[in-house]
Amino acid sequence: MSTAPFPYKLVATDLDGTLLRDDDTVSERTREALAAVTAAGAAHIIVTGRAVPWTRHILDDLGYDGLAVCGQGAQVYHAGEHRLLTSVTLDRQLAGLALSKIEAEVGPLLLAASRDGLEGDVLVGSGYRVQEGPLPYVPMHDPADLWAAPLNKVYIQHPTLGDDELAKAARATVGSLVDVVMAGAGVVEILPLGLSKATGLSLAARRLGLRASDTIAFGDMPNDIPMFGWAAHGVAMANAHDELKAVAHEITASNDNDGIAVVLEHLLAG
Numbered sequence: 130m131s132t133a134p135f136p137y138k139l140v141a142t143d144l145d146g147t148l149l150r151d152d153d154t155v156s157e158r159t160r161e162a163l164a165a166v167t168a169a170g171a172a173h174i175i176v177t178g179r180a181v182p183w184t185r186h187i188l189d190d191l192g193y194d195g196l197a198v199c200g201q202g203a204q205v206y207h208a209g210e211h212r213l214l215t216s217v218t219l220d221r222q223l224a225g226l227a228l229s230k231i232e233a234e235v236g237p238l239l240l241a242a243s244r245d246g247l248e249g250d251v252l253v254g255s256g257y258r259v260q261e262g263p264l265p266y267v268p269m270h271d272p273a274d275l276w277a278a279p280l281n282k283v284y285i286q287h288p289t290l291g292d293d294e295l296a297k298a299a300r301a302t303v304g305s306l307v308d309v310v311m312a313g314a315g316v317v318e319i320l321p322l323g324l325s326k327a328t329g330l331s332l333a334a335r336r337l338g339l340r341a342s343d344t345i346a347f348g349d350m351p352n353d354i355p356m357f358g359w360a361a362h363g364v365a366m367a368n369a370h371d372e373l374k375a376v377a378h379e380i381t382a383s384n385d386n387d388g389i390a391v392v393l394e395h396l397l398a399g
Contacts, residue, residue: 135169136396138343141198141330141356142389144177144187145313146349147366150385155191162390165397172337174198176326178312178352180243180281181206181213183251183264196336200243200281201310201320201352202329205336211247215332218245218279219307219321225276227303227319228283234302235295241266241284242275249281257286258315283319292317296351310352311370318352325355345396347381347389348373364392 140163142148148155163173176198177184184199184206194209205215232238239257244250252269253259259266269275275283287295296311299319303309308320334340346353346360349369357363357376365377366388374380381388 134399135166135171137345137361138171139334139337139339139345140166140171140173140393141176141344141346141360142173143326143346143348143350143353143356144175144179144184146368146384147347148175148384148389149187153187156387156390158387159390160191162387162393162397166393169397172196172339174330174333176202176330176346176348176356178310178316178318178326178350180204180249180251181247182249185211185247196333198326198329198333200329201312201318202324202326203245203281203320205329205333213247214336216245217281217321217324219282219319221276221280223306224280224283224319227299227307228285230303230306231285231299235287235290235298237288239286239288240272240275241269243281243284245279245281249278256288257284260315281320285317285319286315312350312352326353327355327359330356331359345392347392349384364388 174196178201180200181204188208197206197208199206203217207214240254241257242252251266253266254269292311296309296317300309307322310318341359342361344360345362346356347364349366351370351372353373363377364379364381365374367383381392
């Protein structure tokens with residue numbers, strides 16, 4: 130790679146479907162491209178829908194010691210210090226009202242929730258479909274447990290509606306009370322109104338003295354749309370949702386084909 134100046138001061142990458150390959154690893158090529166970018170003076174911030182307890186092991190494996198935006202923008206986490214810098218919680222009374230309104234519109238929902246904090250559990254209710262993998266969760270046998278401690282988000286599924294259809298219906302029903310995002314297959318989330326990856330990323334960037342105009346962002350799902358709206362340049366993966374591709378400045382290769390590295394290597398080469 131050449132020594133041409135890298136045109137951005139901040140590289141923001143989503144995690145699942147973007148930085149991570151489908152086997153939950155980061156390729157050596159992508160690691161090298163990110164190392165070259167940081168050697169050129171840019172910061173790298175991971176911006177993920179996962180809360181800290183589901184993100185920390187990946188950051189540790191990467192040797193990542195910078196800031197990470199977790200929980201769909203709710204948490205700014207210092208990976209090097211293993212410290213939570215900021216955290217936004219969901220108003221549980223408002224969330225309960227939102228769920229009741231959604232269920233009145235589409236019928237009973239299947240529920241899970243992410244509790245706040247560095248060690249916050251993910252609670253999973255009866256019937257909620259959890260993707261296979263190593264991420265820990267706690268079965269929720271009593272529905273009252275959902276509201277027993279502060280939450281970052283509530284996950285909703287429907288027995289028959291698809292993710293896009295459920296998110297659209299929920300947004301139309303309770304969009305003035307909470308935010309609703311589709312973050313991945315089987316992952317529709319209820320968040321505090323106004324919270325997004327963009328709000329969390331802007332807080333993290335400000336701590337580094339960086340701005341939206343300094344930023345290139347990579348993502349794959351509709352929950353990355355606000356981040357693309359905030360950043361100077363948004364790059365969608367080839368495997369991205371059509372809604373994100375529609376607002377991207379550029380489309381790169383897939384997460385399994387080093388899409389992040391393809392763009393960064395081109396920029397580094399000048």
